[in-house]
Amino acid sequence: MTVRVRFAPSPTGHPHIGNIRTVVFNWLFARQNNGQFVLRIEDTDRTRYVPEALRAITESLRWLGMDWDEGPDVGGPYGPYVQSERLALYRQKAEELIEKGWAYRCNCSPERLERVRAAQRAQGKPPMYDGHCRNKPPGAVSPDEPHVIRLKVPREGKTVVHDLLKGEIAFENRLIDDQILLKSDGYPTYHLAVVVDDHLMHISHVIRADEWLPSTPKHVLLYRAFGWEPPVFVHVPLVLGPDGKKLSKRHGAVSVAEFKRQGYLPEALFNYLALLGWAPGEGDEQEIFTREELIERFDLRRVKLSPAVFSYEKLDWMNGVYIRNLSDEALLERLIPFWQEAGLIPSPVPAEELERLMILVPLVKERIKRLRDVVPLTDFIFTEIEPPAPEKLIGKKMTARQSLEALRSAHELLKNLVPFDAATMEPRMRQLAKDLGLKAGQLFTIIRVAISNKKVAPPLFGTMEALGRQKTLQRLAQAEEILAAYITETEAHA
RNA sequence: GGCCCCAUCGUCUAGUGGCCUAGGACGUCGGCCUCUCAAGCCGAAAACAGGGAUUCGAAUUCCCUUGGGGCCA
Numbered sequence: 001m002t003v004r005v006r007f008a009p010s011p012t013g014h015p016h017i018g019n020i021r022t023v024v025f026n027w028l029f030a031r032q033n034n035g036q037f038v039l040r041i042e043d044t045d046r047t048r049y050v051p052e053a054l055r056a057i058t059e060s061l062r063w064l065g066m067d068w069d070e071g072p073d074v075g076g077p078y079g080p081y082v083q084s085e086r087l088a089l090y091r092q093k094a095e096e097l098i099e100k101g102w103a104y105r106c107n108c109s110p111e112r113l114e115r116v117r118a119a120q121r122a123q124g125k126p127p128m129y130d131g132h133c134r135n136k137p138p139g140a141v142s143p144d145e146p147h148v149i150r151l152k153v154p155r156e157g158k159t160v161v162h163d164l165l166k167g168e169i170a171f172e173n174r175l176i177d178d179q180i181l182l183k184s185d186g187y188p189t190y191h192l193a194v195v196v197d198d199h200l201m202h203i204s205h206v207i208r209a210d211e212w213l214p215s216t217p218k219h220v221l222l223y224r225a226f227g228w229e230p231p232v233f234v235h236v237p238l239v240l241g242p243d244g245k246k247l248s249k250r251h252g253a254v255s256v257a258e259f260k261r262q263g264y265l266p267e268a269l270f271n272y273l274a275l276l277g278w279a280p281g282e283g284d285e286q287e288i289f290t291r292e293e294l295i296e297r298f299d300l301r302r303v304k305l306s307p308a309v310f311s312y313e314k315l316d317w318m319n320g321v322y323i324r325n326l327s328d329e330a331l332l333e334r335l336i337p338f339w340q341e342a343g344l345i346p347s348p349v350p351a352e353e354l355e356r357l358m359i360l361v362p363l364v365k366e367r368i369k370r371l372r373d374v375v376p377l378t379d380f381i382f383t384e385i386e387p388p389a390p391e392k393l394i395g396k397k398m399t400a401r402q403s404l405e406a407l408r409s410a411h412e413l414l415k416n417l418v419p420f421d422a423a424t425m426e427p428r429m430r431q432l433a434k435d436l437g438l439k440a441g442q443l444f445t446i447i448r449v450a451i452s453n454k455k456v457a458p459p460l461f462g463t464m465e466a467l468g469r470q471k472t473l474q475r476l477a478q479a480e481e482i483l484a485a486y487i488t489e490t491e492a493h494a
Numbered sequence: 495g496g497c498c499c500c501a502u503c504g505u506c507u508a509g510u511g512g513c514c515u516a517g518g519a520c521g522u523c524g525g526c527c528u529c530u531c532a533a534g535c536c537g538a539a540a541a542c543a544g545g546g547a548u549u550c551g552a553a554u555u556c557c558c559u560u561g562g563g564g565c566c567a
């Protein structure tokens with residue numbers, strides 16, 4: 001059997017990371033079986049339609065490295081792949097079901113339906129259509145008057161759903177509503193459209209989230225009504241937020257675009273998502289997988305049954321691992337857009353600026369979890385800094401005078417240092433600390449504050465090299481002035 | 495409320511009747527390293543939801559309870 005799976009999102013906004021995890025499973029399954037992965041747009045709910053959504057969906061999938069074999073943009077043998085372009089088909093299929101006695105027209109007014117529902121609720125019964133039009137003689141409701149088409153669900157017995165992961169699940173037919181298949185505006189409901197399309201597009205495995213499990217018996221009934229072979233159903237667990245509820249915006253970033261903007265690497269996010277609800281097992285403790293390894297190792301049958309909580313902490317860790325595994329050149333390339341976005345460097349990047357950036361890359365590499373983190377870590381190199389407060393310029397267990405002396409000595413040393421690079425600086429500065437009777441940390445901290453006005457920054461010498469001699473000396477001079485003024489002032493008061 | 499799904503450290507998980515004194519990872523805590531912060535290394539705390547049953551033996555099988563989640567309104 002040829003494996004054919006699909007991702008069938010509604011174009012209602014940016015794709016959600018929880019849904020994307022399910023896409024990852026679909027894609028992996030398709031690729032490892034040399035099958036096809038189909039993208040289909042389910043836009044039959046016109047009230048929630050967002051025009052830019054289609055682009056957001058395709059961009060997100062592409063960014064994560066998931067390609068599709070058939071879809072709205074690439075076409076394919078079973079198109080069109082947008083449901084709103086298939087309306088005639090659904091209408092035709094609904095009529096077919098009426099002819100077969102599996103569906104009927106219903107012209108009950110909304111008021112009547114509301115009345116029925118209210119009565120049922122009053123009796124503590126689940127609200128369902130009462131079958132008012134179900135037993136009217138054929139033709140009683142004219143095709144020309146406003147009406148819906150409903151599925152004639154058997155009143156007795158059970159409908160069994162076969163799920164690859166959960167096994168057989170039985171639903172009592174009497175609890176299944178006479179589902180509307182075609183709305184009065186001629187649009188199909190989800191249930192009709194999904195069954196018709198999955199069948200016509202030869203989908204072999206419907207891999208979707210658990211939230212669809214309760215509607216699956218309706219789908220099974222529809223397959224039976226049409227006389228079609230149902231696909232293999234695979235309901236995979238939901239992705240939850242840290243509070244155990246379905247992951248949503250209030251938990252933090254949920255759209256792929258947001259993860260991209262924060263500087264997650266697509267390969268890291270992909271890796272993390274693949275491991276959310278699946279693990280290689282057999283005692284294998286590997287967690288970092290290439291895309292190829294995942295395609296090879298992924299096992300649909302090993303997907304967990306219980307919902308998984310999305311851990312931003314673990315994703316951050318994994319992203320850091322991927323960042324550190326990048327070559328300096330590759331990381332530089334990925335970092336540049338973030339520096340540009342923050343307005344720290346121009347676009348395109350001048351050649352001499354590139355050299356400076358290249359000095360920085362190895363220094364920031366093991367200090368960032370997300371690419372965006374590079375901005376607050378290095379901004380002081382590109383922009384002017386707030387003059388540091390004098391108290392911050394006084395070294396640990398040191399007086400203001402000692403600190404000033406340390407600054408002046410360092411200034412003197414750096415003024416004529418050739419070449420002005422980290423390798424040359426470091427031994428000289430260490431010697432200077434010794435000569436001044438200071439610990440290296442005492443001296444370096446003062447200088448760090450002087451040049452960055454930060455107490456946390458990348459390693460000092462590389463930072464100064466990137467800053468350049470002129471700016472370094474300028475900032476040291478500024479710090480000296482601040483400290484000198486401070487000393488004069490405090491001594492005047494004393 | 496009805497129906498359905500699920501249940502191992504805080505989180506992701508390994509485990510499919512004896513290998514379990516329940517393993518790994520993230521996070522947390524402590525230490526080492528160290529110019530700050532990281533990274534790295536070492537170490538620690540941390541779980542089989544509860545109760546029955548089956549069995550010589552149960553995290554692993556069955557039942558009930560509890561808890562969580564989803565769907566329908």
